Amino acid sequence: MKRLENKVAIITGSGAGIGKAIATRYAEEGAKIVIADFNEEALQTTVEELKSAGHEAIGVVVNVAVEEDIAKMVSETVSNFGRVDILVNNAGVGDNMQAAENVKDETWQRVMDINVTGVMRGLRQIIPVFLKNGGGTIVNMASIAGLTGGRGGLAYTAAKHAVVGMTKNIASQYGPQNIRCNAIAPAHIETGFAAAMTNVDQFGLEVATRGVNLMPKAGTVQDISNIAVFLASDESAYINGVALAADAGWSAY
Numbered sequence: 001m002k003r004l005e006n007k008v009a010i011i012t013g014s015g016a017g018i019g020k021a022i023a024t025r026y027a028e029e030g031a032k033i034v035i036a037d038f039n040e041e042a043l044q045t046t047v048e049e050l051k052s053a054g055h056e057a058i059g060v061v062v063n064v065a066v067e068e069d070i071a072k073m074v075s076e077t078v079s080n081f082g083r084v085d086i087l088v089n090n091a092g093v094g095d096n097m098q099a100a101e102n103v104k105d106e107t108w109q110r111v112m113d114i115n116v117t118g119v120m121r122g123l124r125q126i127i128p129v130f131l132k133n134g135g136g137t138i139v140n141m142a143s144i145a146g147l148t149g150g151r152g153g154l155a156y157t158a159a160k161h162a163v164v165g166m167t168k169n170i171a172s173q174y175g176p177q178n179i180r181c182n183a184i185a186p187a188h189i190e191t192g193f194a195a196a197m198t199n200v201d202q203f204g205l206e207v208a209t210r211g212v213n214l215m216p217k218a219g220t221v222q223d224i225s226n227i228a229v230f231l232a233s234d235e236s237a238y239i240n241g242v243a244l245a246a247d248a249g250w251s252a253y
Contacts, residue, residue, distance in 0.1 A: 171241030
C-alpha cells in the first residue's frame with residue numbers, strides 16, 4: 001500500500017519549485033492533491049501534469065495573504081474530496097537579504113503577510129476541519145534561517161522563526177486531538193527562489209552567505225519532498241512539534 005493512499009492533501013505554493021515536488025511525491029504515494037498557488041498558469045500546468053500521470057488533482061488560485069482565498073481553498077477541497085488530511089504551508093517569499101539597517105517597510109510587510117500571516121490563516125482554517133475528522137497532519141515550510149540567526153535577511157529570519165514557533169505551538173496544543181504539526185527547515189535548495197530576488201542588499205547577502213563554503217552540498221527539491229512524505233505519513237506518527245534541519249549538516253557546524 002502506498003504511504004498516503006486515499007489521503008487528501010493541500011499544498012500551498014505548489015505550482016512550481018519545492019511545492020510542486022511535494023505535490024508530485026504525495027500523488028505518487030496515493031494522495032489526492034490540491035494545488036494552491038497564486039500563479040494560475042503554473043497551477044493549471046501542474047494540475048494537468050498530475051492528471052496526465054493518472055493522479056487525482058484540482059487547482060485553486062490562492063493568495064495566502066487573503067483570508068477569503070484561504071477559506072475558499074479549504075472549502076473547495078472539502079467540496080471536491082469530502083475531507084482534508086494534510087496541509088502543507090509551503091508558500092513563501094524572500095526579503096532580498098535586507099539587513100536590519102536596510103529593511104524596507106514594504107518588504108517587511110510582504111514577508112510577514114505571506115510567510116507568517118498566511119501560515120497562521122491556513123492553520124486557523126484547517127484545524128476545525130481536522131478536529132471534525134478526528135485528526136490531521138500539517139507540514140510547515142520553515143528555513144534554516146528559522147533555526148539560526150545569520151543565514152537570511154532580518155524579515156525572512158524573523159518570519160521563519162515565527163513559523164517554527166507556530167509549529168511547536170500547534171503540536172503542543174492540538175497533539176492530544178491527534179493533530180500533528182512539523183516543519184522542514186531547508187538550507188540552499190536548487191530552485192529559482194534565490195535567483196528571482198532583485199535589488200539584493202549586498203551587505204546582507206555577503207554576511208548571510210559567508211559560511212556557505214562549509215555546506216557539503218546544495219539540496220534538491222526531491223530531497224525536501226522525501227522529507228515531506230515522511231512527515232505526512234504514519235511512519236512519523238510519533239514526531240510532533242519538530243523543525244527538521246535539511247542542510248546536509250551545515251547548521252551542525
